[in-house]
Amino acid sequence: MLKANQPDGFDCPGCAWGDPEHGSSFEFCENGVKAVAWEATEKRATPAFFEANTVSQLRQLTDYELELNGRLTHPMRYDGASDRYLPVSWEDAFAEIGGILKGLDNPDRAEFYTSGRASNEAAFLYQLFVRIFGTNNFPDCSNMCHEASGIAMRQAVGVGKGTVLLEDFEEADAIFVIGQNPGTNHPRMLGDLRRAAIRGARVVVFNPIRERGLERFSDPQDKIEMMRGGSTDIASHYLQPQLGGDMAAVRGMAKAVLAAEDAAVAAGLPPVLDHAFLSAHCAGFQEYRAAVEATSWAEIEDQSGLRREQIERAAEVYIKAERVICTWAMGVTQHLDSVATIREIANFMFLRGNIGRPGAGLCPVRGHSNVQGDRTVGINEQPPEDFLDALEKHFGFAVPRRHGHNVLAAIGAMLDGSAEAFIGLGGNFARATPDSALVEKALRRLKLTVHIATKPNHSHLMPGEASFILPCLGRTEMDRDAAGGSQLVSVEDSMSMVHGSAGINRPASPHLLSEVAIIAGIAEAAVGSAVVDWAELAGDYDRIRDHIEATIPGFEDYNKRLRKPRGFHLRNAAAHREWQTPAGKASFSSGPLPEETVHQRARKGEGRFALQTFRSHDQYNTTVYGLDDRYRGVYGERQVIFIHPEDLKTMNAGAGERVDVIGEHDDGIERIARDFRFVPYDIPRGSIAGYYPELNVLVPLGSAGKESDTPTSKSIMVSFRRRNAA
Numbered sequence: 001m002l003k004a005n006q007p008d009g010f011d012c013p014g015c016a017w018g019d020p021e022h023g024s025s026f027e028f029c030e031n032g033v034k035a036v037a038w039e040a041t042e043k044r045a046t047p048a049f050f051e052a053n054t055v056s057q058l059r060q061l062t063d064y065e066l067e068l069n070g071r072l073t074h075p076m077r078y079d080g081a082s083d084r085y086l087p088v089s090w091e092d093a094f095a096e097i098g099g100i101l102k103g104l105d106n107p108d109r110a111e112f113y114t115s116g117r118a119s120n121e122a123a124f125l126y127q128l129f130v131r132i133f134g135t136n137n138f139p140d141c142s143n144m145c146h147e148a149s150g151i152a153m154r155q156a157v158g159v160g161k162g163t164v165l166l167e168d169f170e171e172a173d174a175i176f177v178i179g180q181n182p183g184t185n186h187p188r189m190l191g192d193l194r195r196a197a198i199r200g201a202r203v204v205v206f207n208p209i210r211e212r213g214l215e216r217f218s219d220p221q222d223k224i225e226m227m228r229g230g231s232t233d234i235a236s237h238y239l240q241p242q243l244g245g246d247m248a249a250v251r252g253m254a255k256a257v258l259a260a261e262d263a264a265v266a267a268g269l270p271p272v273l274d275h276a277f278l279s280a281h282c283a284g285f286q287e288y289r290a291a292v293e294a295t296s297w298a299e300i301e302d303q304s305g306l307r308r309e310q311i312e313r314a315a316e317v318y319i320k321a322e323r324v325i326c327t328w329a330m331g332v333t334q335h336l337d338s339v340a341t342i343r344e345i346a347n348f349m350f351l352r353g354n355i356g357r358p359g360a361g362l363c364p365v366r367g368h369s370n371v372q373g374d375r376t377v378g379i380n381e382q383p384p385e386d387f388l389d390a391l392e393k394h395f396g397f398a399v400p401r402r403h404g405h406n407v408l409a410a411i412g413a414m415l416d417g418s419a420e421a422f423i424g425l426g427g428n429f430a431r432a433t434p435d436s437a438l439v440e441k442a443l444r445r446l447k448l449t450v451h452i453a454t455k456p457n458h459s460h461l462m463p464g465e466a467s468f469i470l471p472c473l474g475r476t477e478m479d480r481d482a483a484g485g486s487q488l489v490s491v492e493d494s495m496s497m498v499h500g501s502a503g504i505n506r507p508a509s510p511h512l513l514s515e516v517a518i519i520a521g522i523a524e525a526a527v528g529s530a531v532v533d534w535a536e537l538a539g540d541y542d543r544i545r546d547h548i549e550a551t552i553p554g555f556e557d558y559n560k561r562l563r564k565p566r567g568f569h570l571r572n573a574a575a576h577r578e579w580q581t582p583a584g585k586a587s588f589s590s591g592p593l594p595e596e597t598v599h600q601r602a603r604k605g606e607g608r609f610a611l612q613t614f615r616s617h618d619q620y621n622t623t624v625y626g627l628d629d630r631y632r633g634v635y636g637e638r639q640v641i642f643i644h645p646e647d648l649k650t651m652n653a654g655a656g657e658r659v660d661v662i663g664e665h666d667d668g669i670e671r672i673a674r675d676f677r678f679v680p681y682d683i684p685r686g687s688i689a690g691y692y693p694e695l696n697v698l699v700p701l702g703s704a705g706k707e708s709d710t711p712t713s714k715s716i717m718v719s720f721r722r723r724n725a726a
Contacts, residue, residue, distance in 0.1 A: 017188045017189050017365065017493065017494060036476055038067075038455075038623065038625060039071075039454060039474040039475065039476050039477075040474075040476055040505055041070050041071060042070070043068065043069060043070025043071065044070045044071055044073050044508065044509070045069045045070050045071065045072050045073065045455065045456050046073045046074065047073075047074050047076070047086070047087045049069055050076060050084055050085040050086070051084065051086075053084075054082070054083040054084055055078070055083050055084065055085070055461050055463065056083055058456070058461050059458070059461045062624075063428075063431060063457065063458060063622060063623075063624050063693060064624040064625075064626070064627065064638075066456055066457060066458065067455045067456065067457060067623065067624070069455070069456060070455065070508075071454055071455060071471070071474075071508035071509070072453060072454060072455060072456060072469060072471035072508075072509075072512075073471060073508065073509035073511055073512070074087045074471065074509065074511050075087070075088050075089070075090055075093045075468065075469070075470050075471060075511070076088060076468065076469040077092075077093065077096075077466070077467070077468050078463040078466070078467035078468070080463075080465075085460075085467075085469060088468070090511075090513065090521060093468050093470065094521040094522055094524070094525040095525055096466060096468075097423075097448065097450055097466075097468060097522050097525060097526070098522060098524070098525025098526040099525070100421060100447060100448045100466060101133065101421060101448070101522075101525075101526040102526060104420060104421060104447075107133050107134030107135040107400070108134075108135045108137060108402075108404070108418075109418065109419055109420045109421060110133070110135060110137060110419070110420070110421040110422070110423070110448075111137050111139055111405060111410040111413065111414070111419050111421065111422045111423070112126065112130045112135075112137055112138055112139075112423050112425070113138075113139045113140065113141075113407075113410070113422065113423065113424040113425065113427065113429050114126065114138065114139075114140045114141065114374055114379045114425045114426070114427075115141050115424070115425060115426030115427030116141045116142065116366070116370050116371025116372075116374060116427075117370065117426045117427070117475070118370060118374055118425050118426050118515055119370060119373075119475075119489035119490060119491060119501070119515065119516075120370065120373045120374070120376070120377050120489065120490045120491060120492065120498070120545075120548065121489050121490065121516055121541045121544045121545065121548075122425065122489070122514075122515035122516050122519060123370070123373065123374040123377050123378065123379050123425075124377040124378055124544060124547065124548050125516055125519045125520065125523070125534075125537060125538075125544055126379070126425055126519050127377070127378035127379055127380075128378075128391070128395070128523075128532065128547075129519060129522070129523035129526070129527065129532075129534075131391065131397075131399050131400060132395075132397055132523070132527045132531050132532065133523075133526060133527050134400050135400055135404055136380075136381050136382070136383060136400050136402065136403060136404030137381065137404035137405045137410065137419075138379050138380060138381045138404055138405075138406075139381070139405055139406055139407040139409070139410035139411075140371075140374065140375070140379050140380075140381070140406070140407070141371055141427055141432065142371050142374070142375055142379075143381075143406040143407040143408070143709065143710060144334075144407055144432060144433065144710060144711055144713075145330050145333060145334070145366070145371070145710070146329075146330070146333055146364055146366055146371070147333070147406075147705070147708040147709065147710045148332075148333040148338035148339045148341075148342055148705055148707070148708035148710055149328075149332075149333055149342055149364035150375070151339050151707055151708055152338075152339045152340075152341075152342035152343045152346065153342065153346065153362065153364070153574075154581075155339075155343065155581070155587065155589070156342075156343055156346035156347075156581070156586065156587055156588075156589070157346065157355065157362070157574035157579060157581065157586050157587075158573060158574055158578075158579045158580030158581040159572055159573055159574040159575075159580065160375075161364075161372065161496055161572060162361065162362055162363040162364050162365075162494055162495060162496070162572075163355055163356065163361035163362050163363070163572055163574050163575040164325055164360075164361035164362070164363045164495060164575070165495050165497075165569070166192065166495050166497075168323075168325060168358060168359050168360065168361060169192045169193075169195075169196055169325065170192075170195070170196070170359075171323055171358050171359030172196060172201055172321075172323050172324060172325045172359045172360065173201055173202070173320075173321035173322050173323045173324065173359070174201060174202045174203075174204065174317050174318060174320075174321035174323075174324045174325075175193065175196055175201060175202070175203050175204070175324070175325045175326075175327065176204045176206070176314075176318070176324065176325070176326040176327070177193070177203060177204070177205045177206070177207070177214065177235075177327050177328075178205075178206045178207075178246055178250075178326065178327070178328040178331070178332055178345065179206065179207065179246055179328050179329060179330065179331020179332035179333075179714075180207070180327060180328055180329035180330075180331055180332075180365060181207065181209075181211045181213065181214065181329075181331070181614065181615075182213060182214070182365075187213070189327075189365065190213055190214075190234065193214075193234050194234060197233060197234055197236070202236040202237070202317045202321065203234055203235050203236055203237075204235070204236065204237040204239070204314050204317050204318075205234075205235040205237065205238045205239065206239050206240075206241055206246060206249055206314075207238070207239075207240065207331065208240050208241060208242065208243055208331075208612070208683055208684055208687050208689075209240070209612075209614075209642065209681065209682070209683045209687075209689055210238070210240065210681070210682035210683070211631065212631045212632075213234070213631060214234050214235050214238065236317070237313060237314055237317060239306055239310055239311075239314060240305075240306075240682075240683070240684050241304045241305050241306055241684070242303075242304065242305030242597070242599040242610070242684050242686065242687055243335075243597070243598055243599050243610040243611075243612055243684075243687045243714060243715060244303075244335050244336070244337070244594070244597030244598045244599060244600075244610070244714075244715055245303050245304035245305050245306070245597060245599065246304075246331075246332055246335075246341050247303075247337060247340060247341040247344045247593055247594065248299070248300045248303035248304035248593050248597075249300075249304040249306055249311060249314075250341070250344045250345055250347075250348050251292060251295055251300060251344055251593060252297070252300040252301075252304060252306070252308070252311035252312075252315075253311055253314055253315040253318060253348060254292050254315075254344075254347060254348050254351060255292050255293075255295065255297070255300070256311060256312045256315035256316075257272060257273070257315055257318065257319060257348075257351050257352070258273075258289060258292055258293070258351075260272045260315070260319055261273045272319055272352070273351055273352060274351070274352045274353030276353070277350070277352075277353030278350070278351075278353075281353075281356075281577055281579065281585055281586050282350055282585055282586045282587070282588060283581075283583040283584075283585040283586070283587050283588065284583075284587055284588035284589070284590060285350075285588050287588065287590040288347055288588035288589065288590045290590065291590040291591065291592065294592075295592070295593060299593060300593075302600070303593055303594070303597055303600065305599065305684050318348075318352070319352075322359075323354070323357070323358065323359030323360040324349065324352070324354040324360050325354075325359070325360060325361055325362075325363055326345055326348070326349055326354075326361075326362055326363065327363040327364070327365055328342070328345065328363075328364055328365070329364070329365045330713075330714065331612070331614075331714060332345075333364075333705075333708070333710060334612075334705070334710055334711065334712055334713040334714040334715070335597075335598075335705060335712055335714050335715045336594070336597075336598075336703070336704075336705055336706060336712050336715055337594040337597075337705070337706060338705045338706075338708055338710065339705065339706060339707040339708050340589070340591055340594070340706070342364075343589035343591075344589070345362070346362060346586075346589075347588050347589060349361075349362060350586055350588060355574060355575075355577070355586065356574065356575055356576060356577035361575065363494070363495075364494070365494050366493075366494045370491040370492060372492050372493070372494060372496070373490070373491050373492030373498070376492055376552070376570070377548055377552060378391075378552075381403060381404040381405055381406050381409075382403045382404075385401075387551070387552070388401060390550075390551040390552070391551055394547065394550050394551050395531055395532065395547075396531065397531050405419075406709055407433060407711075408701060408704055408709055408711070409709075410422075411433060411435075411438070411439055411442050411701060412701070414442035414443065414445065414446060415438065415441070415442045415445075417445070419446070420446055420447040420448070421446060421447055421448040421449075421450075421464075422443060422446055422448065422449050422450070422464070423448075423449075423450040423452075423522070424449075424450065424451045424452060424453075424459065425452050425515065425519070426452060426453065426472075426515070427459075427622075428457040428458060428459050428621075428622040428623075428693075429443075429459045430443060430458055430459040430462055431457065431458050431459065431622045431693040431696065432621065432622050432693065432696075433696070433711070434696055434699030434700065434701055434703075434711040434713065435669075435671075435696070435697070435699060435700060435701040436693070436696050436697040437671075437697060438669075438701060439462075440462050443459070443462040443463075443464065444462050444463065444464060445464065446464035446465070447464055447465045447466065448464055448465070448466050448467070449462070449463055449464040449466075449467045449468070450467070450468045450470060450522075451467075451468070451469050451470065452470045452472050452515060452518050452519075453469060453470070453471065453472065454471065454472060454473075454474050454508075456469070457622070470513075470518050471509065471511070471512050471513075472512060472513060472514060472515045472518055473503065473507055473512050473513070473514045473515070474503070474505075474508070475489075475501060475503060476503050476504065476505045477503040477504075477505045477506070477507045477508065477512075478502075478503045478504065478505065478506065478507065479502075479503055479514045481539055481540050481541070482539030482540060486502050487502070487514070487516075487540075487541050488500045488501070488502050488541060488562065488563075489501050489502075489516075489541060490545070490562055490567070492570065495569075496569055496570040496572055497566070497567055497568070497569055497570075498555075498561075498562065498567045498568055498569075498570060499562070499566055499567030499568075500562045500563065500567060514538075516537070516538050516541065516544070517538045519538075520534035520535065520537060520538035521534075521538075542559050545558040545559050545562070546558070546559070554570040554571055555570075574586075597610075597715070598610040598712075598715035598716070598717060599684075599686050599687055601717060602686055602717055603686055605664070605719075607651070607719050607720065608664055608717055608718070608719050609643075609647070609686060609687065609688045609717075609718055609719070609720075610686060610687050610688070610715065610716070610717065610718075611661070611687075611688050611689065611690065611695070611698065611716040611717070611718045612687070612688075612689050612713070612714040612715070612716070613689070613690060613691065613692035613695045613696065613699070613713045613714070613716070614689055614690075614691065614692070615691065615692070616628075616629035616632075616634070616638060616691050617629045617630060617631045617632070619691070622692075622693050624638070632679075632681070633679075634679060637677070638691050638694055639673075639675055639676045639677060639690075639694060640676060640677050640678075640679045640690060640691070641659070641661065641676045641677070641678055641679065641688050641689070641690045642679050642681035642683055642688060642689040642690065643678055643679070643680065643681065643683065643688045644680070644681070644682075644683050644684065644685045644686075644687075645680040646685055647685055647686070647688075648678060648680060651720070653678060653720075653722075654678070655678055655679065655680050656677055656678060657677070657678050657722070658675055658676065658677050658678075658723045659675075659676055659678065659720040659721060659722055659723060660672050660673065660674045660675065660676070660720070660721040660723065661673040661676055661690075661695070661698060661718050661719075661720060662718060662719045662720065662721055663697075663698040663700065663716065663717070663718055664717040664718055664719055665700040665702065665703060665716075665717065667700060667702050669700070671697055671698050671700070672697070673690075673694065673695050673697050673698055675723060676690065688718070692713065695716075696713070698716050698718060699711050699712070699713050699716055700712075700716075703715070703716075
């Protein structure tokens with residue numbers, strides 16, 4: 001672990017939180033240790049494992065039980081007659097995969113999924129192969145998490161990435177944390193929040209569920225605190241809005257800020273707003289002010305679930321702070337109106353000029369370690385024209401221009417038969433996506449499924465006519481180049497820092513290939529080498545980076561800068577107050593609040609609740625490390641529903657009672673998550689929570705964010721059925 005997140009080591013395969021410029025040999029967290037241990041396990045899923053278990057038998061295992069079997073060691077091909085995966089040579093696997101792809105009557109009949117664990121080099125090579133093949137079908141994990149952040153921020157500030165550096169957290173006077181649980185999802189962030197709180201910065205949290213790590217945090221890197229059993233208060237203010245109520249809460253704060261401005265002007269005091277910033281850098285302020293004034297406090301309170309005085313106290317923190325950072329995650333992005341909510345966050349930050357100066361800015365916190373980098377290097381179903389122009393000019397082939405499929409569109413294409421092949425570069429597509437039963441049906445009707453993976457997962461157990469599991473090296477493992485030297489890959493964190501990663505462990509099997517080598521092998525078989533010498537690129541990743549440098553702005557001297565300690569920063573125009581928007585300025589949005597949120601709809605029906613899915617503390621995305629969630633007091637199980645004690649009383653139910661959870665989406669499809677236990681918890685009445693992927697079966701494909709097309713996994717209408725009911 002002393003090599004994790006170090007200049008001469010490997011990037012943690014967990015979250016995308018940034019690494020400090022000043023460095024530390026202990027830049028890892030409990031979840032990072034779990035991620036590395038999960039990858040470096042001595043357990044092996046060999047051909048003997050697959051010989052002993054049919055696919056039908058393996059489907060009976062939980063996600064946790066299945067991945068406990070360890071690292072994949074050989075390429076495997078599904079044999080329908082025996083219902084087993086059998087060993088196959090790499091050469092035969094590549095040849096058959098390439099043959100099926102070439103046999104499709106249209107390249108758009110193939111879907112090419114990417115997980116955020118893929119490196120920049122693997123992702124760039126993947127998108128290059130797929131575009132030479134002839135499609136922009138790039139369903140990507142970002143479609144299911146931060147798509148709304150990218151869209152909203154491009155509209156508001158012209159750049160779809162965060163505008164802050166990690167060092168800005170050392171200068172902020174206030175940090176607003178909205179819809180985010182760092183303790184489970186990116187624990188190293190708690191260290192930065194703790195240091196901010198110690199020096200007096202205010203931390204204002206908006207989160208429906210009370211999370212222990214945001215209240216108090218014991219830093220494992222603080223030896224004195226750990227020896228004394230102490231902890232540090234994190235949140236100075238903790239507000240619990242109803243699910244879907246964040247936009248109303250932020251608008252309420254803006255309303256309080258504007259009222260304070262009017263009071264200051266009337267009293268002859270200094271203004272509250274940053275008028276110089278609004279005048280020089282913003283468009284649409286007056287329209288936004290009119291929209292805020294037209295929004296009543298009654299509407300704000302009803303939709304947010306918060307009292308006016310709570311919101312005004314949070315706004316007072318903002319007013320008194322000279323430098324403010326606002327961070328958010330999937331608690332904001334997985335709703336119907338996520339884009340509008342993030343635009344409202346940007347509006348709020350514009351009021352006092354909190355973008356484009358030290359200690360202030362917008363900070364969407366990504367999940368997987370390179371989900372942001374994959375998008376930067378071209379994993380995009382709606383690629384910008386200048387990127388396509390650069391590819392076409394540099395490589396000399398006709399690049400497909402029509403937009404491709406995102407995740408939900410890809411699933412739809414599989415279901416209606418217009419897609420016939422699926423290749424997954426990492427991840428666990430079937431368990432990460434909504435409507436689990438429909439996704440299983442979609443995958444099993446395909447001509448070809450290919451999964452590039454390190455461990456067996458449930459997606460592998462939904463084979464099409466021809467199905468392959470191709471085992472790859474992990475981030476922690478040595479990757480040798482053609483001359484026997486160590487290959488270096490790169491990733492981009494949430495702060496747009498690009499840094500190198502070089503594995504140090506011996507590969508789990510001599511039969512493993514790197515992600516880059518696997519992509520190159522498939523590409524050679526499917527499209528040939530007339531445009532690209534795939535073997536040359538797989539043999540020396542510096543050559544891949546040369547191509548990235550030639551086609552993507554910001555990567556000048558890529559190979560040289562990557563080898564500097566801590567890597568380099570991709571310049572963010574918005575952080576320099578350069579606004580690449582149609583208006584040429586930071587742009588306010590002035591729409592109304594949502595007509596109705598999920599909790600407002602739920603309370604109209606008797607016995608209905610608004611459900612959000614989230615991770616346990618012993619989990620990272622769909623990977624389950626264990627069955628405990630000690631932060632929330634749950635041990636040895638995952639099929640639980642967190643619910644307010646008064647809601648249990650209203651239903652004449654008790655703690656520990658077991659129920660089926662029934663989806664209430666009005667599309668005629670029955671969705672049931674069976675046998676879940678009630679856990680009383682501090683959560684707003686009418687709102688409930690539980691773990692994914694177990695509850696993904698309740699998330700409808702037909703419910704997606706406006707503009708973002710992201711599944712609404714934090715806005716699910718459900719009811720309960722007692723297990724002893726007829």
